[in-house]
């Protein structure tokens with residue numbers, strides 16, 4: 001099976017990182033001290049958090065962490081409900097996304113950490129005495145699960161360390177932040193993305209025009225994974241003959257968000273609101289993070305709205321996005337924002353009509 005570029009060329013140790021090298025050596029030095037702390041690694045999507053976590057694990061345990069197996073684990077909730085969750089693990093670590101089981105995330109956290117902490121490392125020569133639990137999407141955990149996580153991380157600190165991965169810090173409770181060493185991984189600059197695309201292309205023995213790489217770097221919004229996926233898609237589309245002015249296909253979810261913005265401004269009615277709701281549900285079901293939907297919807301509205309409503313739309317976006325981040329049901333806040341924008345737009349249109 002041939003791997004996608006973004007997986008095939010993922011740097012496997014700190015010396016191979018193409019950017020944030022200084023930060024990489026700082027992280028490496030953490031593994032040299034006897035006292036490895038719990039870590040909270042955060043930063044935008046596609047910035048390289050997972051890559052650095054794998055480099056850290058390799059530094060701690062050697063190549064053993066690359067022998068991965070996927071397993072489905074089963075847990076039972078206090079109300080006797082069976083939960084199944086996918087995990088990826090090696091002999092030294094386990095990675096899981098507890099928010100995959102929704103509101104039962106607390107059960108997964110408590111059981112996984114307990115299981116890991118109760119098993120000892122087999123060979124202690126040259127390796128650490130603790131195992132590592134990597135929890136992804138920590139910002140999506142319920143508050144209940146985060147409080148359980150805080151208690152569990154204190155209880156099992158001798159046998160187990162946590163590496164938490166998150167895109168934002170705002171949803172992580174202060175009690176977790178204060179027990180971890182928090183490390184921010186900034187998004188690569190567009191120039192750094194261009195360099196990675198060029199390097200990847202040369203490894204693939206392809207001549208990648210610089211103009212095209214620059215265009216992709218801008219369209220990717222500094223998300224390196226997205227940039228590499230777009231570059232590979234361009235190569236497939238061009239059948240090997242890439243040109244500087246080649247069209248870069250945008251993902252269909254992005255086109256759908258733009259279309260949703262158009263629907264909002266086209267007509268303001270209950271029917272249109274229903275259509276928008278269908279689109280929003282579809283985007284959420286496809287796994288597009290609500291923050292990304294919000295950002296791109298706002299972008300689409302600002303670009304397409306010609307009635308001088310920028311300040312009002314921005315003010316409301318800030319309010320509803322804040323509420324969305326604090327709350328649980330994202331769809332409510334997205335819809336409330338859409339309804340508010342429709343009202344604003346309709347009011348201005350009516351004012352204009354009455355002026356005539």
Ligand SMILES: Nc1ncnc2c1ncn2[C@@H]1O[C@H](COP(=O)(O)OP(=O)(O)OP(=O)(O)O)[C@@H](O)[C@H]1O
Nearest residue numbers: 006010017018019045046047048049050051224225
């Ligand atoms: N220093 C680097 N040099 C070259 N490529 C890199 C580097 N860091 C990351 N990448 C590439 O960028 C892509 C995204 O990295 P990674 O999966 O680590 O990001 P992430 O921040 O964990 O993303 P997400 O939050 O979306 O899961 C990977 O495909 C990886 O190959």
